[in-house]
Amino acid sequence: MKRLLSLAVAAGLFAGTAAQADVTLLNVSYDPTRELYKDLGAAFAASYKADKVTVNTSNGGSGAQARAVIDGLQADILTLALAADIDAVSKNAKLLPADWQKRLPDNSSPYTSTIVFLVRKGNPWKIKDWNDLVKPGIQVVTPNPKTSGGARWAYLAAWAFAEKAQGGNAQKAKDFVGNLYKHVPVLDTGARGSTVTFTKRGIGDVLLSWENEAHLALKESPGQYEIVYPSRSILAEPPVAVVDKNVDRHKSRAAAEAFVKFLYSPQAQEIEAKDFYRPRNQEILAKYKSQFPNIPLATVDGDFGGWAKAQATHFGDGGVFDQIYQPGK
């Protein structure tokens, strides 16, 4: 009854934006997907016939978003930057089962991405690969791995590169990554914050960026930046999941499940490719192959023993990142 009341109040308050919607889904997503899920939400609302559906979106650093859902943000769908953040929701709030990632194809990731370098026009520092980032005087912009998913992928990409270059020596990889973070003047909480720091505020010589985010920056300010693909990066799999307890409470399960399935459909895969995410559908990927260069990619399962292990080892309290990064030093 109280829920009905609050719904009625909400409908009254926001009449005009969502008045005719039968079902409202809340998609809690990570930072750079603002444009992607605006497009996908509209396409889904147009194609879904069972209900009149509105997809609301909340964007922020992946870790911070997981935290908000754990604290009670009523997400029907999670579309975060990496599996460990959805694991955290499953573990701490028990809103979905621990094996959520097995419920959808391709590790529940309808699209993939990778980490690239965004440099200023003409690449004045001749940055070609990870080694160039630790040269004296270079400033690197990347978000905080504690709160941002993209930052964790970037960290692991640097680590995978260094470990391979050093013949598998973990200590040397740690030294390299530690050295890299000494070149970072500011850690924003999310990927978009870092992009704004690099582009609008003009801080730094290179941005460690999601491939999609770098392409978007090129599109927003043509001719001002260049993308550099390093010799080796990482296969980033941003997963999606229906939040069981919340959809049952909201009676929105059918629409939420249809939405995550829709993300794998040819129509959605095409939208994802257009927004610079690498689609899983091979035909569509081939069609857009000019914007997705084929470079060697490490994987979190193959090189780091899966997200649960990588998260605990590198990003947990007192983990490797805490050991190598001391603000202001």
Place this chain on the structure above:
Amino acid sequence: MKKRYLKPTEDPLWLKLILGAVTIGFIAVLLLLPLVLMFKEALANGLNGFWASMTEPDALASVRLSLIAAAIAVPLNTVFGIAAAWAIAKYDFRGKTFLVTLIDLPFSVSPVVAGLIYVLVFGMQGWLGPTLADHDVRILFALPGIVLVTIFVTFPFVARELIPLMVDQGRDEEEAAATLGASGFQTFLRVTLPNIKWGLLYGILLCNARALGEFGAVSVVSGHIRGVTNTMPLHVQLLYDNYDYAGAFTVAALLAMLALLTLALKSLLEWRYADELAAAHRR
């Protein structure tokens, strides 16, 4: 030629000029220039663009949400402020200083902390969260949470404005009214309220300005759902991060205009009722 001597209380001309120039220069560079640039950026796509950004559904939703939050928080804090000032000014009791300190707390606490304490109380991992969720009551990441933190951060404004004023006025007039047979409510309406009205209005204006402008505390409890739980300041940041600079500065300009309106009202009050307000500021 007669030499002009300075009075001992008068500063030399060069000092006056320098002080004046520094003040005007500071205001121009730090206040006026950014404001002008903001309006210029807001109008980057012309008046039509400005209008389109302003009437965009998500922008309107953020305006509506901010106004609702202020419309609930300001009256509540007005009632609270009068009650608190009355209690402190007219009665004697132990722990009065402590109470005044408590009322000041939101001034000294960082807004982020203000937001987080509500997460601790109403969050799903917090004290009341699970119970509330069982009854389908939503506080955090919804309108009630936003209203609560707004009340918290704007809590002291009215009380702080009234306490010194009412202490200063003492209780003689109220006592006189009582001896003449006035009821408590009559005394309040006919004696106390007319005495404090300008201080009260001033406090309400400040309270309202802060309620509309609060960012940090609201950011913690909002959930940042576009078009649903983003207040105006949050929507400005969202648009800015979305590369929609014209849109961001349009909403920012709207916020600034609300602030300027408040400022104009405040100046009007100060000009019209300078004496009574001066009393309100004796602390």
